[in-house]
Amino acid sequence: MIASRTRSRAENSGGLSRRDLLRAALVGAGGVALGGTLAGCATPNAASSGRTSVMIWDLFSGGDGALMQEMVSVVAAANPEIAVESTTLAWGPPYYTKLAMASSGGRPPEAAIMHMSRLAGYAPGGLLEPFDLDALSALGVGEEHFAPAVWEKAQFDGQLYALPLDTHPYIAFHNPTIIQEAGLATADGKLDLDAVAGADNFLAAGRALADVTGETGVGWGYQRDPAGCWRMFWGLYSQNGGGYELTPGRPAELDEEAAAEVFEFLQAMVDGTVAAKNQDGNAASARFMSQRTGMMFAGEWDLPMFRDALPDVGATQFPAIFDTPANYADSHAFVLPRQAQPDPAAREATYRVLAGLLKEGLTWASAGHIPAYQPIVEEPAYQELTPQRDYAPAAEVAVFDPDAWFTGGGSDFQTRMADAMTDTLAGQAPPRTAVTRMLSEMDRFLALPNPA
Known part of the structure; x- marks a missing residue:
């Protein structure tokens, strides 16, 4: 073993000062400036229609982006009282910088996609909020529905901070x-x-x-x-x-x-x-x-x-x-960025939307991703997908990046x-x-x- 030495860690003040915002930028990209194009679909006039608005950020382009928009459309149609807005940003450091800045400022989207390999850089600093397991359970989503390795990676400090969409x-x-x-x-x-x-x-x-x-x-x-x-x-x-x-x-x-x-x-x-x-x-x-x-x-x-x-x-x-x-x-997962003024109605609607997206995993699987929500993998329709069904066992022996604030995809x-x-x-x-x-x-x- 290598001889070790210790040093004190900088304390977190917990405030939303200018320094906090700069730190958020560092978490996202090591100081890389914000950038990238925005694209998305939204349900117009959500406020005037009296519907609850749920904004989701993702980083999916190309075929993955088209599949996600298809899934969002299905979930939105099944929940007409919710105005689901989906925004796609360029993947990489700019995406994570923008997400960190929005979370530190307290005005982020209701949910966002994150690579679970980046979770260790966000959850410890209070940039994310944990999921309510009882609320998820009421929607048919629980620990028993995920591969153990994937569920474990979604945890921080004994709480669920990421809701896995897939294993890739x-x-x-x-x-x-x-x-x-x-x-x-x-x-x-x-x-x-x-x-x-x-x-x-x-x-x-x-x-x-x-x-x-x-x-x-x-x-x-x-x-x-x-x-x-x-x-x-x-x-x-x-x-x-x-x-x-x-x-x-x-x-x-x-x-x-x-x-x-x-x-x-x-x-x-x-x-x-x-x-x-x-x-x-x-x-x-x-x-x-x-x-x-x-x-x-x-x-x-x-x-x-x-x-x-x-x-x-x-x-x-x-x-x-x-x-x-x-x-x-790695795993694409939904996270809940910290809200300065949480809206209970928006949070309840967000859970419903995210649970609905997980259950559209068969669409997501068509691009090759292994749905994290295991009931999808067990469906006869998924078992007819080749070669997806042949490498689905990889989720059972998945190993993720080491847990550290500086590791992860991109x-x-x-x-x-x-x-x-x-x-x-x-x-x-x-x-x-x-x-x-x-x-x-x-x-x-x-x-x-x-x-x-």
């Missing part, structure tokens, strides 16, 4: 024809997860796939993709039993042996045969879609793109390379972690170099005061 894991896509020719398919044509379990078996499977394609076996684009690098490492590190300790003011702690073993495996995988050397995400995707690799590591959100090129594309949860099944994932933390891995993944430095550099970068974050 980092998974293994595959070409059914190629895995069949390589002898890696089950009787029903799916990827045989037992055949790719364990580092040695996986590398052998990658070489068998390469024999079929004549190029490489597995697609993984790690160059210029900080999120992809981090997702791969953290998922494998969790499979290898690695723990962590990220305490402000103290040196970061990782299981250095477990982390080094992960990089030993990744170096062996990126050998030019199992997986291509020096490849970025676009090149890896192009190889997979042109059938020059048989397997591809990517987020389930890439399903629509892959399906356009390979209509019968398959997918499974992440293979168990190490001893403990684990699958890196964060500078992921970029810095990927930079620390670069030389090792390129074969220019030994595995322990990446571990040492990652710890050093973690220490830099832990030396900063928590803006919340």
Whole structure:
């Protein structure tokens, strides 16, 4: 273990001073200025019609945005006494900055979408309000309706601060024809997860796939993709039993042996045969879609793109390379930004709208996301969705980003972690170099005061 030291934390004054607003900006984006375009749909003249207005912010564009608007329309039609307003902002640091500023100012939307990996940067500072479990239960939403790993991540200090909409894991896509020719398919044509379990078996499977394609076996684009690098490492590190300790003011702690073993495996995988050397995400995707690799590591959100090129594309949860099944994932979740003057009618209406959106999860699943509300996954209609049903078990072994104010989707933390891995993944430095550099970068974050 690394020797630790302590330092005092800055106290939270609790007021809404100019300093609070600046801190909110730091929580959202490390000081990045507000930006991004706004788009959305709204029910006009809510005030004049006497209906209760519920505003929801989200960060969904493209196909996801269209699906969310479809879901909002259905819920709004089922609740004519509620004027549901949906606003889409550009995802990334600007979104989280704007949300933090609105919460600190006490005039935010009634609800907003947040990656659950960012929850640790918001809930501790009072930027969010916890959900009332009794109110949710009355609407048919409770702990029993969510995968334990997802429900646990939604908690802070013993209270529910996020209502999960989905789980979106980092998974293994595959070409059914190629895995069949390589002898890696089950009787029903799916990827045989037992055949790719364990580092040695996986590398052998990658070489068998390469024999079929004549190029490489597995697609993984790690160059210029900080999120992809981090997702791969953290998922494998969790499979290898690695723990962590990220305490402000103290040196970061990782299981250095477990982390080094992960990089030993990744170096062996990126050998030019199992997986291509020096490849970025676009090149890896192009190889997979042109059938020059048989397997591809990517987020389930890439399903629509892959399906356009390979209509019968398959997918499974992440293979168990190490001893403990684990699958890196994040989750889109609804949160309740802090209101300076809470409106009981608006809050009651908000719960009804959010519960309704969860129950429209079958629509959301069409884009590839795993509905967090498990009754949707259990429906016969969902079980007919392929390959969604095949990787749905990933939610049961989901592992999320470490809990710290600076981690999470779209964060500078992921970029810095990927930079620390670069030389090792390129074969220019030994595995322990990446571990040492990652710890050093973690220490830099832990030396900063928590803006919340």
